[in-house]
Amino acid sequence: MHEGPGSMDDVLEELLIDSIPPRIVLAEDDPALRDLLAAFLRRDGYEVIEARNGVELLKRIHQIGSSIFHGRAEPLDLVITDFRMPGFSGLEVMECLRDAEWSLPVIVITAFGDTTFHEHARALGASEVLDKPFDLERLRQAVFRVVPPCSRS
Numbered sequence: 001m002h003e004g005p006g007s008m009d010d011v012l013e014e015l016l017i018d019s020i021p022p023r024i025v026l027a028e029d030d031p032a033l034r035d036l037l038a039a040f041l042r043r044d045g046y047e048v049i050e051a052r053n054g055v056e057l058l059k060r061i062h063q064i065g066s067s068i069f070h071g072r073a074e075p076l077d078l079v080i081t082d083f084r085m086p087g088f089s090g091l092e093v094m095e096c097l098r099d100a101e102w103s104l105p106v107i108v109i110t111a112f113g114d115t116t117f118h119e120h121a122r123a124l125g126a127s128e129v130l131d132k133p134f135d136l137e138r139l140r141q142a143v144f145r146v147v148p149p150c151s152r153s
Helices: 008-019 031-043 054-069 090-099 115-123 136-146
Strands: 023-027 047-051 078-082 106-110 126-131
Touching (some): 031 136, 047 054, 090 106
Parallel strands (some): 023 047, 023 078, 078 106
């Protein structure tokens, strides 16, 4: 007799997990740019949670992390953050994540990038640093490298 892949519950759970879009938190203080980037990422199948500043970004990350620790499988796959924002900068948020020993991929976007900034962001764990203005296709390629659409980390 043929051995099946497991119980019906196992199969359904796997199908549900595979159908959950990757989750990105996007932090950008410019509302027009944040709306543009969020819509662009959603078209590629990502779930996008928006944050207006560094404080809101940390709150969103904490809320999602807390839900995971309380048994709800709602992982966070990627953070995309602007460098200069009210409250905390993108790099300050990355420092907080590093200090809390989170291993979360981060893409930093900035209008103020130079070689030193890029090196510092990468030393804090940035997967990619994009200088504004950037082509949306470049952002797509960076996101796909870190978290392909329709696949969980």
